[in-house]
Amino acid sequence: MKVNAKHLLFAALSALSLSLAACSSEEAADKKIDTGLSESVINNEEFKDKFPLQYESYMLNNEDTQDTKYSGSVKRSKYDHDKEPYLPILFNNYGFATEYNEDRGHTYAVEDVTKVARINDVSVGSCMTCKSTAVPQMIKEKGDNYWGGNFRKDIVPAVEKLGHSPIGCSDCxxxxxxxxxxxxxSFVKAMKETGVDVSKATKNEMRSYVCAQCHVEYYFKSSNKEVTFPWSEGFKPENMYKYYTKEKEAKTFEKDWVHGVSGAPMIKAQHPEFETWIEGTHGKNGVSCADCHMPYKRDNGKKYSSHQWTSPLKSIEDSCRTCHSDKTAAKLKDRVTEIQDTHMKALHNAEHVSIKAHYYVNKMITLKVSEAKIKEAQELVRKGQWFWDIVAAENSAGFHNPQGSMDSLRVSTDESNKAIQLATEELVKKGANLEEVNSEIEKAMKKVYDEKDNFKKKTHAVNTYFTNQAPPMPAPVKK
Ligand code: HEC
Ligand code: HEC
Ligand code: HEC
Ligand code: HEC
Structure with missing residues (x-):
């Protein structure tokens, strides 16, 4: 794809982009400004009169009505039939099998985290980390008592008392x-482990780094529940898997949960937009998150960055044609949709193989196959699902790195198939009727799919044929 070189330069060369922005903007970005505000201000309202254009565009994050084919801003369940209806099987016995929604605007972050049924009475402070502007101060003051503090009892009242905002000006x-x-x-620490000193970042790098504080894969460290990014081996799915394997072997972090169907110790992947992007074409060419997600707008000749973070497919003219001026907006949109359609097909295929693998391992357990073989199959299931989830939990439906995501899905399918093969050999030795196993899998899947009450879907993943293989999670607390 031919790219408008002038604009790429504009995006990549921070000094140039600074001076150009200053020419056409009231805010002379290269002139030192002093807002008169203290560095510890955390409430968005304080910025309203000083930066009305950015503030108003920030308030547009409240729009929660417009969806694109695979993304957008409407609050909907990921279990919907046109999304991922089998997630209550894949995440069985974990909170993500109870409620899991599509993401929406930044202004809803606090509301959504406090209301989601995944939060229970043992949830920790760390869950607030990518939601509230009060978090940096909480970490400074409370340290481990923030990370491991009780989410509902201690952390929510504390951030409210500080007069916080959901993901606000002071976060970036x-x-x-x-x-x-x-x-x-957590971001500074993890980047240091990859050899990058964030304090020396260029302005263009900062246009992605501010987002990478939250739009990343993470886990809660076992010892103190601190939000930790698994990057010391690199950013690719296989690098992060290696990291988790090392943690497991060192017994410092083994799992997020035990799977209800296969009894496998599992890792849940979280929204790795940054890791996916950095390994993709745009990331490698220095095209920042802000280039696409915060396009320049004009208001009476004043130029400003849009602070409505949403799907760039709603603003292709400003988000893409700045560089890809040789293509019409319609052509660009078609290309994105093509990439995403192909991606979703491979994603759903990997998902089905993963589901089958869980059920086959379930039968290995109930037919009392040797411990060693079960463990071996559980490891394959864990690995297969990781390479699927690290792509499924990413929010661009493959766009941020089409080839990398496809490769991850290939590995996922291979590993899950290996689990099925291993299980098949053992089940045949035990005289299992594989046709019956397969038809019971179909039945369980159909029951999950057909259940209209989202909260009950997970209960159909196990039954008298495929019995639960894990201790139950703590019950969610009513709000
Ligand atoms: C080259 C342009 C481009 C760059 C650079 C880019 N994105 Fe995206 N992003 C997209 C497109 C296109 C989509 C898919 C939108 C859709 O399907 O409607 C998307 C989707 C998303 C979504 C989901 C949006 C939704 O509506 O649910 C998030 C979150 C996101 N990107 C974050 C990031 C972050 C963080 C970075 C940087 C690490 C980044 N993006 C870099 C183009 C870009
Ligand atoms: C998620 C991170 C993030 C948040 C939250 C955020 N900004 Fe920004 N802001 C940016 C980025 C990135 C830029 C582009 C900086 C650049 O290229 O120089 C920017 C640019 C700006 C600029 C420079 C002029 C311009 O428009 O490019 C102002 C002023 C500004 N933001 C004000 C605000 C205000 C006011 C808020 C809160 C209502 C806010 N920002 C919230 C990331 C953020
Ligand atoms: C402090 C953490 C944090 C930072 C910083 C942050 N985000 Fe987000 N972002 C979130 C959370 C949390 C959500 C989901 C909110 C919800 O669904 O309630 C989200 C949602 C989004 C969405 C989906 C919106 C939609 O319409 O569906 C996009 C796009 C996005 N962020 C892009 C960005 C970009 C680009 C940056 C950097 C300029 C950024 N974010 C910085 C935490 C953050
Ligand atoms: C700041 C410049 C810039 C912006 C903004 C930008 N791109 Fe690109 N895009 C590039 C560059 C550079 C390449 C790599 C070109 C090459 O290597 O020949 C590229 C490649 C692509 C490709 C080729 C596919 C691939 O991953 O290899 C597609 C498709 C694409 N861009 C679509 C988009 C869309 C859609 C948007 C808006 C959401 C967008 N781009 C925004 C600079 C940009």
Whole structure:
């Protein structure tokens, strides 16, 4: 695809982009500004009069009505029939089998995390980390008592008392100078492990780093529940899997949960937009998150960055044609949809193989196959699902790195198939009727699919034929 070189330069060369922005904007970005605000201000309202254009565009994050084919801003369940109806099987016995929704605007972050049924009475402070502007101060003051603090009893009242906002100006800007800044220490630490000193980042890198504080894969460290990014081996799915395998072998972090169907110790992947992007074409060419997700807008000749973070497919003119001016908006959109359609087909295929693998391992357990073989198959299931989930949990439906995501799905399908093969050999030795097993899998899947009450879907994943293989999770707490 031919790219408008002038605009790429514009995006990549921070100094140039600074001076150009200053020419056409009231806010002379290269002139040092002093807002008069203290560096510790955390409430968005304080910025309203000083930066009305950015503030107003930020408020557009409240729009929760417009969806694109695979993304958009409507609050909907991921279990919907046109999304991933079998997630209550794949995440069985974990909170993600109870409620799992599509993402929407930043302004809903606090509301959505406090209301989701995944939060229970043992949920920890760490769950607030990518939601509230009060978090940096909480980490500084409370340390491990923040990460491991009780979410409902301690952390929610504390952030409310501080007068916080959901994902706000102070999360990405120094309120005094409005320079971009990093406020989440987990990102600084993890980048250091990859050999990058974030304090030396260029302005263009900061246009992605501010997002990478939250749009990443993470886990809660076993010892103190600290939000930790698994990057010391690299950003690819296989690098992160290697990291988790090392943690498991060192007994420092084994699993997020035990799977209800296969009894396998599982890892849940979380929204790795940054890791996916950085390995893709745009990431490698220095095209930042802000280039596509915060396009420049104009208001009476004043140029500003849109602070409505949503699907760039709603603003292709401003988000893509700045560089791809040789293509019409319709052509660009078609290309994205093509990439995403292919991606979703492979995703759903990997998902089905993973489901079958869980059930086959279930039968290995109930037919009392040797411990060693069960463990071996469980490891294959864990690996297969990881390479699927790290792509499924990513929010661009393959666009951020089409080839990398496809490769991950290939590995996923291979590993899950290996589990099925191993199980098949053992089940045949035990005289199992595989036709019956397969038809019971179909039946369980159909029951999950047909159940209209989302909260009950997970209960159909196990039954008298495929019995539960894990201790139940703590019950969700009523709000
Ligand atoms: C080259 C342009 C481009 C870049 C760079 C880019 N994205 Fe995206 N992003 C997209 C497109 C296109 C989609 C798919 C939108 C759709 O399907 O409607 C998307 C989807 C998303 C979504 C889901 C949106 C939704 O509506 O649910 C998130 C979140 C996201 N990107 C975050 C990021 C982050 C964080 C970065 C940087 C690490 C980034 N993106 C870099 C183009 C880009
Ligand atoms: C998620 C991170 C993030 C949040 C939250 C955020 N900004 Fe920004 N802001 C950016 C980025 C990235 C830029 C582009 C910086 C650049 O290229 O120089 C930017 C640019 C700006 C600029 C410079 C002029 C412009 O429009 O490019 C101002 C002023 C600004 N933001 C104000 C605000 C205000 C006010 C809020 C809160 C209502 C806010 N920002 C919230 C990331 C953020
Ligand atoms: C402090 C954490 C944090 C930062 C920083 C952050 N995000 Fe987000 N982002 C979130 C959370 C949490 C959600 C989901 C909110 C919800 O669904 O309630 C989200 C949702 C989104 C969405 C989906 C919106 C939709 O319409 O569906 C996009 C796109 C997005 N972010 C892009 C970005 C970009 C680009 C940046 C950097 C400029 C960024 N985010 C910085 C936490 C963050
Ligand atoms: C700041 C410049 C810039 C912006 C903005 C940008 N792109 Fe690109 N895009 C590039 C570059 C550079 C390449 C790589 C070109 C090459 O290597 O020949 C590329 C490649 C692509 C490709 C080829 C597929 C691939 O992954 O290899 C597609 C499709 C594409 N862009 C679509 C989009 C869409 C859709 C948007 C808006 C959501 C967008 N781009 C925004 C610079 C940009």
């Amino acid at each position: 800007h120094n309120p005094k100078t409005m320079e971009l800044r990093i406020t989440r220490p």
